[in-house]
Amino acid sequence: MSLFQIGGFAFLGALCFWVGRGIRVGRIPRYAAAVWLLLCVIAAVLIADPRLTVLAARALGIGRGADLVFYSAILGSLFGSFLFYVRIRRIENKLTGIVRELAIREALPPSREQQ
Amino acid sequence: MPATPFNARPAGRFSRLCDRYAHQIPTSIHFLLNLLSRMHLSPPTASADDVFVIVPVFNEASVLGEVLRALLEAYPNVVVVDDCSHDDSGAIAASSGATVLRHIYNLGQGASLQTGIDYALRSDAQYIVTFDGDGQHRVEDIERLLQPLRAGTADVALGSRFLESTSNIPAQRRILLRAAVLFSRATSRLDVSDAHNGLRAFTHHAASRIHITMDRMAHASQLLDQIGSAGLRFTEVAVTVRYTDYSLMKGQKNSQAAVILRDYLIGRLVK
Numbered sequence: 001m002s003l004f005q006i007g008g009f010a011f012l013g014a015l016c017f018w019v020g021r022g023i024r025v026g027r028i029p030r031y032a033a034a035v036w037l038l039l040c041v042i043a044a045v046l047i048a049d050p051r052l053t054v055l056a057a058r059a060l061g062i063g064r065g066a067d068l069v070f071y072s073a074i075l076g077s078l079f080g081s082f083l084f085y086v087r088i089r090r091i092e093n094k095l096t097g098i099v100r101e102l103a104i105r106e107a108l109p110p111s112r113e114q115q
Numbered sequence: 116m117p118a119t120p121f122n123a124r125p126a127g128r129f130s131r132l133c134d135r136y137a138h139q140i141p142t143s144i145h146f147l148l149n150l151l152s153r154m155h156l157s158p159p160t161a162s163a164d165d166v167f168v169i170v171p172v173f174n175e176a177s178v179l180g181e182v183l184r185a186l187l188e189a190y191p192n193v194v195v196v197d198d199c200s201h202d203d204s205g206a207i208a209a210s211s212g213a214t215v216l217r218h219i220y221n222l223g224q225g226a227s228l229q230t231g232i233d234y235a236l237r238s239d240a241q242y243i244v245t246f247d248g249d250g251q252h253r254v255e256d257i258e259r260l261l262q263p264l265r266a267g268t269a270d271v272a273l274g275s276r277f278l279e280s281t282s283n284i285p286a287q288r289r290i291l292l293r294a295a296v297l298f299s300r301a302t303s304r305l306d307v308s309d310a311h312n313g314l315r316a317f318t319h320h321a322a323s324r325i326h327i328t329m330d331r332m333a334h335a336s337q338l339l340d341q342i343g344s345a346g347l348r349f350t351e352v353a354v355t356v357r358y359t360d361y362s363l364m365k366g367q368k369n370s371q372a373a374v375i376l377r378d379y380l381i382g383r384l385v386k
Contacts, residue, residue, distance in 0.1 A: 089381075092330070096226050099218050099219055099220050099226075100222075100230045103196070103218050103219075103230050104216060104233060106216075107214055107215065107216050108209050110212045110213060110214055111210060111211075111212055
């Protein structure tokens with residue numbers, strides 16, 4: 001086994017442990033955990049036998065296995081960025097709601113001397 | 116909170132009664148009562164007490180006092196939404212006799228308008244008017260906006276600076292606003308002549324059907340979208356927009372048009 005494979009398996013093992021702990025304490029939804037574990041399995045298989053990337057790349061019409069990994073990483077990052085953006089927008093909307101509710105509850109009535 | 120007038124619309128109180136005793140009323144009767152409460156059974160009265168004027172403000176201390184003085188002479192229910200101003204806008208508004216709502220965090224004009232609208236709805240306002248705090252709008256135009264609403268011919272009245280040639284709009288701004296109109300017509304399918312005019316009037320019913328989620332300047336286009344999708348009857352009324360050195364310096368820069376477009380497109384994509 002190469003040094004990269006050892007390091008890769010160790011990293012994936014730690015990730016799986018973190019995901020498992022997240023499920024146990026209820027911090028990570030089950031569907032998200034399933035996606036992460038699936039990605040870990042795929043990554044582990046490809047690290048164990050890198051030749052599989054070549055087969056997959058050729059099946060998809062891409063020249064090299066490394067290119068397939070690279071393109072997949074870019075697309076995955078874009079998708080992940082979009083999900084984060086959606087989440088940030090939703091958090092901003094909730095923040096707006098909180099600030100609004102505070103403003104309404106603490107409304108200053110018209111000053112009596114002007115009425 | 117200002118007292119509601121004696122001849123307040125029964126629809127507002129009726130709806131609250133329905134909500135309070137809903138659990139005691141069979142579902143079908145509750146539905147019928149709610150439907151009746153929204154049929155605007157009592158004719159609107161031509162009174163300034165039934166109008167809430169919402170003024171979103173951010174760092175307008177130099178002109179705000181004058182704007183509020185003119186408004187309060189005509190309308191007793193002026194609500195200033197201070198969007199976390201760094202100057203004395205909040206203090207000036209408080210001492211002027213207006214109701215002041217203050218955002219503890221700067222959110223944007225769209226958010227400020229919705230805060231004011233929510234407050235007015237909770238206060239049972241019959242008509243809600245949005246009015247800029249930078250002195251560009253004239254108080255006398257408010258009644259022109261309210262006329263079709265009081266007559267029951269429209270749910271929303273939108274001010275337009277292009278219906279009459281009474282605004283001294285800089286040429287570059289005019290071109291951009293025309294482009295905004297074309298864009299708004301394409302997205303909202305409403306035939307408007309001025310898509311970004313801050314002077315608007317809503318009935319209580321119309322305001323309750325609208326909810327601005329685009330916090331900054333893209334809210335203007337979102338409002339048109341919501342008016343269209345809610346099937347609200349709207350009309351345009353000629354109003355005057357005064358361009359002064361202060362308002363041009365303070366207001367939106369032409370270069371912000373691209374940012375507004377970006378915010379609008381993303382806001383439509385992400386709800």
